[in-house]
Amino acid sequence: MANKLSLNNDYPVIDESLKLLNRAEGLIPSYTQTLAKGPSQYVRGVCPVYLVKGKGSHVWDADGNEYIDYGMGIGPLVLGYCFSEVDEAVRKQLDEGITFSLMHPLEVEVSGMIRDNIPNAECVRFSKTGADVTSAAVRLARAYTGKNKILCCGYHGWHDWYISVTTRNKGVPLNVADLTYTFQYNDIDSLKNSLDDDVACIILEPVTFYEPEYNFLHTIREICDKNNIVLIFDEMWTGFRINPGGAQKYFGVNADLACFSKAVANGMPLSVLTGRKEIMQLLDEDVFFYTTFGGDALSLAAAKATIKCINEKGVTDYLSTTGFELKEGLNELLRELDIDYIRCEGYGFRTTLSFSHPNIDSLLIKSLLQQELIKRGILWNGFHNISYSHTQSDIDYTLEAYEHSLKIINKAVGEADLQKYLRGEPVKPVFRKSSDFNTKPRKVV
Numbered sequence: 001m002a003n004k005l006s007l008n009n010d011y012p013v014i015d016e017s018l019k020l021l022n023r024a025e026g027l028i029p030s031y032t033q034t035l036a037k038g039p040s041q042y043v044r045g046v047c048p049v050y051l052v053k054g055k056g057s058h059v060w061d062a063d064g065n066e067y068i069d070y071g072m073g074i075g076p077l078v079l080g081y082c083f084s085e086v087d088e089a090v091r092k093q094l095d096e097g098i099t100f101s102l103m104h105p106l107e108v109e110v111s112g113m114i115r116d117n118i119p120n121a122e123c124v125r126f127s128k129t130g131a132d133v134t135s136a137a138v139r140l141a142r143a144y145t146g147k148n149k150i151l152c153c154g155y156h157g158w159h160d161w162y163i164s165v166t167t168r169n170k171g172v173p174l175n176v177a178d179l180t181y182t183f184q185y186n187d188i189d190s191l192k193n194s195l196d197d198d199v200a201c202i203i204l205e206p207v208t209f210y211e212p213e214y215n216f217l218h219t220i221r222e223i224c225d226k227n228n229i230v231l232i233f234d235e236m237w238t239g240f241r242i243n244p245g246g247a248q249k250y251f252g253v254n255a256d257l258a259c260f261s262k263a264v265a266n267g268m269p270l271s272v273l274t275g276r277k278e279i280m281q282l283l284d285e286d287v288f289f290y291t292t293f294g295g296d297a298l299s300l301a302a303a304k305a306t307i308k309c310i311n312e313k314g315v316t317d318y319l320s321t322t323g324f325e326l327k328e329g330l331n332e333l334l335r336e337l338d339i340d341y342i343r344c345e346g347y348g349f350r351t352t353l354s355f356s357h358p359n360i361d362s363l364l365i366k367s368l369l370q371q372e373l374i375k376r377g378i379l380w381n382g383f384h385n386i387s388y389s390h391t392q393s394d395i396d397y398t399l400e401a402y403e404h405s406l407k408i409i410n411k412a413v414g415e416a417d418l419q420k421y422l423r424g425e426p427v428k429p430v431f432r433k434s435s436d437f438n439t440k441p442r443k444v445v
């Protein structure tokens with residue numbers, strides 16, 4: 001029998017998931033197209049591997065088990081699964097055609113809507129993935145400044161210029177890697193120490209989970225202005241979530257270029273590059289950035305409906321208050337249970353759990369918590385990506401599920417034996433190292 005939402009479930013039966021995973025073995029390298037969805041991020045043998053249906057904030061796996069989802073497609077589903085206004089717009093467009101041999105009027109219409117929402121959007125271009133637009137932004141910055149180096153902070157996609165700074169950088173030529181350096185968020189000295197005359201751009205997520213301190217964003221803006229450096233905000237997560245105008249509007253700092261994807265089309269694949277005309281107009285001639293599916297009408301129809309909902313329904317306020325309630329409720333619970341090695345952090349629209357036990361591996365604690373939440377019908381991978389479809393009863397239920405699960409964590413940690421409770425393989429880190437990537441100067445070996 002498939003699990004429904006209940007605190008008294010057995011662990012879900014996931015036979016169909018496991019059969020599919022077996023078929024993928026050796027056929028799909030790493031099994032997945034999106035690392036955060038793949039089996040390395042979920043306790044192997046316990047958690048479902050394939051989802052087949054979603055409605056609102058709930059999803060069903062290949063075996064029919066139901067969960068409240070906190071991944072939301074790794075970000076895109078800001079309104080929720082099968083959100084009627086967006087789905088109707090997509091269906092209507094589907095009757096007319098998906099993509100055409102000339103441009104579609106929606107390209108103009110949605111560009112105008114984005115210009116009205118996003119502070120720096122004097123010009124707008126579309127593409128498909130987040131990495132498309134972060135890479136286009138970097139290329140534009142180099143073309144505009146005539147300089148080469150990139151300073152970055154956080155994750156920006158799979159392309160050479162970024163992935164060179166991580167531990168999964170095989171295949172990237174060294175002379176490309178030698179042009180990208182990292183700095184630490186909220187550490188202005190780490191950024192200043194990496195500056196030289198050849199820096200073309202600074203790219204960062206304006207915020208992840210921790211608030212900018214000491215005027216961090218404004219100071220970076222000043223540094224860029226002073227040194228002819230292009231400031232790029234990677235708004236993949238903040239865009240259409242923290243505020244309808246994104247982080248630029250929320251923090252009152254404009255970037256020269258900004259990159260969006262995920263939430264803009266509630267699940268349809270679309271990314272957006274916005275920026276100052278003086279820089280963006282290089283795309284007219286000198287800088288090449290074109291792709292077959294860039295202006296597909298289905299995604300643009302979805303974006304039009306999504307942005308309209310975000311503007312008219314108070315979506316970003318809802319994400320903020322609902323997410324905050326979950327965060328505060330969870331932190332209160334952790335205090336009541338005397339658990340000081342777990343904390344829920346972040347802005348309402350997206351919170352995360354941090355683990356800091358002095359003697360126990362964080363990934364083990366995370367794995368056991370994930371396993372116990374799965375048993376109770378919560379699909380969770382460390383984050384709460386709140387959508388407009390997460391209801392008060394979802395939040396109340398989730399807090400109850402956390403209470404039951406955290407009691408088990410507390411017991412296992414007390415016995416210093418998490419393996420005893422873990423029924424499958426623990427989750428793995430995405431990168432072998434998760435901080436202090438190659439800050440400048442790189443050690444020459």
Ligand SMILES: Cc1ncc(COP(=O)(O)O)c(C=O)c1O
Pocket residue numbers: 128129130131132134154155156157158205234236237261
């Ligand atoms: C902050 C940030 N930038 C860029 C990307 C890359 O986007 P994509 O995977 O669509 O290429 C991601 C993906 O998760 C992201 O979180």
